[in-house]
Amino acid sequence: MKMSSSKKKLNFYRRIILTKPKIIILMYHRINNLKNINGFFSDVLSTSPANFERQIKFISKNFRVILLRDIPDIVKNKKIKNNYLAITFDDGYKDNYDHAFYIMEKHKVKGTFFICPEYISSNKIYWWDEISYIINNNEYEAAADFISNQLDMKLKKTIPQKLISSVVQKVKYFPIKKRRYFISSLKKRFSYKNINNNQLLRWENIIEMERSGMEIGAHTNNHSILSTLNYQDQYKEINKSKEILKKKIKKKIKSFSYPNGKKKDFNEKTINILKDLNFKCAATTIVGKNDFSTSMFNLKRIPVSYTTNGIKLRMDLKGYLDFPRKIKESIW
Incomplete structure (x- = not known):
């Protein structure tokens, strides 16, 4: 029985996509159990310590784990022979040290942690x-x-988490002063007592992690969405974060992660500033994998969250979802 031309093309593209070497970058934020979030924002990309350890075990056995700063040299020297994988964390939550760092050290795996010094x-x-x-x-x-009333929004009174997500999505694009005013008005109107400020890493944690072989990268100083800022303010946000981190860990900062990280959240001015400040690469939140053709300042990542299916993640890392993702990208 002869194979149809469309099926031949499908098999051809599947072989090309599955065998083409890729650099995979995983994106995490928090490593914690949902019950331990204690009312804080649970929509950040997070997973439990148990799931994270299962993922790290699989990764350590099947991939060559690299730091983000290694990617430009690998691409430049055309060394992508096997699948490389980088593990990244945005925002610098304390559980990155309490759980992720411990698990990664246990399995001798390194990662890149993006920090907002302010x-x-x-x-x-x-x-x-x-x-x-x-x-x-x-x-x-x-x-x-x-x-x-404050935001002039028609909010559906559903479950609190949906309300919180809607508010955060709107407020994140506010100018800093407007956002601070809104949050200040919330604090004046409602109870804000007994809050646990021990949510983020301390400098001693960051220094210890870096000395153990982890990479520390910049994530702006105040987690500002850069495309909302003019050139001078973008430069200040990026440069200040770089200089503070450099002073604290006594190492050059080579990698950057765009806050929020979608295509609309940074621009050519941002990329030019990063190049002028001698960054080697920058990670987005655009979903996908990277190869020789990927710009070093538009690195794609694969997000991992509480709802990430373990089997699906393994299939994705092994390349079995590359073809449907490529088809979806070509359609849209």
Whole structure:
């Protein structure tokens, strides 16, 4: 029985995509159990310590694990012979040290941690965690009504998590002063007591992790979405984070991660600033894998969360989902 021309093409593309070497970058934020989030924002890309360890065991046996800063040299020297994989963490949550660092050390795996120095130095919590904490620890209907009026939004009074996600998505693109004013008004109106500020890494944690072989990268100083800023403010955000980190760990900072990281969240000005400041590469939150054709300042990542199916993740890492992803990209 002869194979149809369409099936031949399908098999050809499948072989090309599955055998073409890739550099995979995984993206995490928190490594914690949902019950331990204690009212803070649970929509950040996170997984439990148990799931994370299972993933690390699989990765350590099947991939050559690299740091993000290694990628430009691998691509430049055309060394992509086997699948390389980098493990990254955004925002610098304390559980990165308590759980991720311990598990990675146990299995002799290294990773890259992106830090916002202002939050580490001030012992503040991220603004999205403040919003989440206030909504989760106060009367829900009253909070929803107040926020609807403040933001001029028609919020559906569903479960708190959906409300929180809607508010965070809107507020993240506010100018810093406007966002601070909104959160300040929330704090004045609702209870904000007994909050645990011990949510982020401390400098001694970061220094210890770096000395053990982990890479520390920059994530701006205040977690600002760079495309909302002018050139001068972008430069200040990026350069300040780089210089503070360099001073703290006494090493050059070579890797960067764009806050929020979608295509609309950075621009050519951002990339030019990164190049001028001698960064070697930058990670986005655009989903996909990387090869010789990928720009070093548009590195794609694969997100991992509580809802990530273990079998599906293994299939993705092995390349079996590359073909359907490529088809989807070509359609859209």
